[in-house]
Amino acid sequence: MASRRGSGENEALVRLLDDLNEHAVIVEGKRDVAALSRIGVRACVMTLDRAEKSGTPPGMPAVVLTDFDRSGEIKAAKAEALLVSRGVRVNNALRTKFRRIFGTLTIEDVPYIFGKLLGK
Numbered sequence: 001m002a003s004r005r006g007s008g009e010n011e012a013l014v015r016l017l018d019d020l021n022e023h024a025v026i027v028e029g030k031r032d033v034a035a036l037s038r039i040g041v042r043a044c045v046m047t048l049d050r051a052e053k054s055g056t057p058p059g060m061p062a063v064v065l066t067d068f069d070r071s072g073e074i075k076a077a078k079a080e081a082l083l084v085s086r087g088v089r090v091n092n093a094l095r096t097k098f099r100r101i102f103g104t105l106t107i108e109d110v111p112y113i114f115g116k117l118l119g120k
Contacts, residue, residue, distance in 0.1 A: 026047075026056075064076045
């Protein structure tokens with residue numbers, strides 16, 4: 001029974017990574033960019049500052065993956081408002097899915113949790 005559950009978790013992780021790679025991913029800082037890279041996110045991942053200055057790739061939807069603490073939620077709301085004002089479609093469902101799967105407050109913890117989920 002445990003192997004089925006593990007297989008389902010692996011499938012959910014693969015789907016999540018596939019979904020993220022179809023979006024511009026907005027994070028708080030460079031360590032978050034590195035953390036997502038370590039788990040295989042190869043999409044356009046950029047910091048909030050870079051997204052504010054240069055914007056996201058034209059026509060690409062975005063997901064905001066700031067930390068899930070109070071400060072991160074405030075930053076996420078501000079980033080979403082900015083992106084929407086620029087005509088970018090923001091995928092909040094993907095942010096929710098990410099948090100549900102990883103169950104962490106910080107993006108920097110994701111590689112560690114990713115390894116645990118894969119049994120490494």
